[in-house]
Amino acid sequence: MTAKKIPPVHAIDIPPDWPEMVAAIVKRDGNAVRGSAVVPAIEIKSLTTNRWHPLGLPGGGTEFIDYDERNVIMRRITNGQS
Numbered sequence: 001m002t003a004k005k006i007p008p009v010h011a012i013d014i015p016p017d018w019p020e021m022v023a024a025i026v027k028r029d030g031n032a033v034r035g036s037a038v039v040p041a042i043e044i045k046s047l048t049t050n051r052w053h054p055l056g057l058p059g060g061g062t063e064f065i066d067y068d069e070r071n072v073i074m075r076r077i078t079n080g081q082s
Contacts, residue, residue, distance in 0.1 A: 006061040011069040019076035040070040
């Protein structure tokens with residue numbers, strides 16, 4: 001059985017309060033955040049394994065439709081900007 005491929009998401013499809021919620025968790029826990037260089041995804045560094053993992057998005061996906069859309073949401077998570 002193969003895993004179901006979840007299509008990439010648009011920044012507009014992310015609930016408005018989701019980036020701020022993620023930003024609060026990242027700040028509280030002290031995780032590092034970066035944009036993936038391989039796919040248009042946001043990655044979080046695990047504090048326990050010291051490895052980078054894709055951030056799960058609302059709806060179950062991990063990738064955005066393109067890097068620009070990813071960057072819109074990433075800015076809101078890392079800087080609190082829209």
